[in-house]
Amino acid sequence: MNINGYTRLAAVVANPIKHSNSPFIHNMAFEMTEVNGVYLAFEIENNNLAQIIENIKIMDMYGVNLSMPFKKEAVKYVDELTPVAELIGAINTIVLKDDGSLLGHSTDGSGFFNSLENYHVEGQTISILGGGGAALAIIAEACVQKANKVFVFNRKSANYPILQEKLNKISKASGVEIILQDLADEEKIQGSVNESTLLINATSIGMKDKSMPINPSLRLPEGIVVADIIYQPAETEFLKWAKSQNVRTINGLGMLVYQAAESYELWTGKKMPALTIKEALERKIYETRS
Ligand code: NAP
Numbered sequence: 001m002n003i004n005g006y007t008r009l010a011a012v013v014a015n016p017i018k019h020s021n022s023p024f025i026h027n028m029a030f031e032m033t034e035v036n037g038v039y040l041a042f043e044i045e046n047n048n049l050a051q052i053i054e055n056i057k058i059m060d061m062y063g064v065n066l067s068m069p070f071k072k073e074a075v076k077y078v079d080e081l082t083p084v085a086e087l088i089g090a091i092n093t094i095v096l097k098d099d100g101s102l103l104g105h106s107t108d109g110s111g112f113f114n115s116l117e118n119y120h121v122e123g124q125t126i127s128i129l130g131g132g133g134a135a136l137a138i139i140a141e142a143c144v145q146k147a148n149k150v151f152v153f154n155r156k157s158a159n160y161p162i163l164q165e166k167l168n169k170i171s172k173a174s175g176v177e178i179i180l181q182d183l184a185d186e187e188k189i190q191g192s193v194n195e196s197t198l199l200i201n202a203t204s205i206g207m208k209d210k211s212m213p214i215n216p217s218l219r220l221p222e223g224i225v226v227a228d229i230i231y232q233p234a235e236t237e238f239l240k241w242a243k244s245q246n247v248r249t250i251n252g253l254g255m256l257v258y259q260a261a262e263s264y265e266l267w268t269g270k271k272m273p274a275l276t277i278k279e280a281l282e283r284k285i286y287e288t289r290s
Helices: 022-032 046-058 073-077 083-088 108-115 133-144 159-174 186-195 237-243 253-268 274-287
Strands: 008-014 037-043 063-066 093-096 102-105 125-129 149-154 177-182 198-201 225-228 248-250
Touching: 008 022, 022 037, 022 253, 022 274, 046 063, 046 073, 046 093, 046 102, 063 253, 073 102, 083 102, 083 133, 083 159, 093 253, 102 253, 108 133, 108 253, 125 133, 125 186, 133 149, 133 159, 149 159, 149 186, 159 177, 177 186, 225 237, 237 248, 253 274
Parallel strands: 008 037, 008 063, 125 149, 125 198, 149 177, 198 225, 225 248
Antiparallel strands: 063 093, 093 102
């Protein structure tokens, strides 16, 4: 990489962030597409967020990615939001536009659907387990892309009524029916999955151990695609279970790469070679661990 006086900066801003794979993805993209840029990870304290975002303009950066805990708060500091960002009230990307203003966008949902390959959301019925930040981004994107109906399952925690309100807002704004149900209601899950062409685990269950978000007695309809947005481990218990029923399964690594690809394209106007980078990331993450 040839850093000189023309090199422009992009960064991910979060806390913690030192473990992030985003610098690997974006710096490989800069190199492969011959763009004179560099991507760093900034681990900052909460009270420095406004200043960091102001620096995008001052330093003529491409923009930044945001991760936990800044995705919601950062909305306050941008000039404009995309429709998906507006629906969920959170952003993972800020773009410095040519006119000097800042655009806030959420690429998690579109990144997820782009990672599925050959799945066209329009008119489809989708079941999603979990209603956290990542789930909401996927739900909002499904609605913007005109899904027929979205079933959401969450445990009956303190978040449940808050989630219901957020889903009502997304449903009202998009005109897509969203039905929230209890993650413990096995009958409802079976009924919803029977109607769906896509089942997604967007809970964090399965990340740390071999637990499952649903009862393994659930039967999957033929042809359904099953995705887990977790990518470490490469195959969660949920995906192993789905695979045993002979359906197409996909983990969350593609979502990670394709959400980055959309940010990169907004910043540089160049297409990220996402497939090559995903393969390199697979080698980095999975082969060094085995
Ligand atoms: P989050 O906002 O904390 O949401 C977590 C969700 O999981 C909530 O719906 C939560 O329910 C549910 N949950 C957690 N523990 C549970 C349990 N024991 N039983 C039932 N439900 C439980 O997290 P997030 O940011 O949405 O992330 C969710 C997962 O997606 C994480 O594993 C994260 O690593 C992964 N992710 C992947 C990508 C990618 O690019 N592949 C991007 C973002 C996130 P409550 O509302 O009741 O707490």
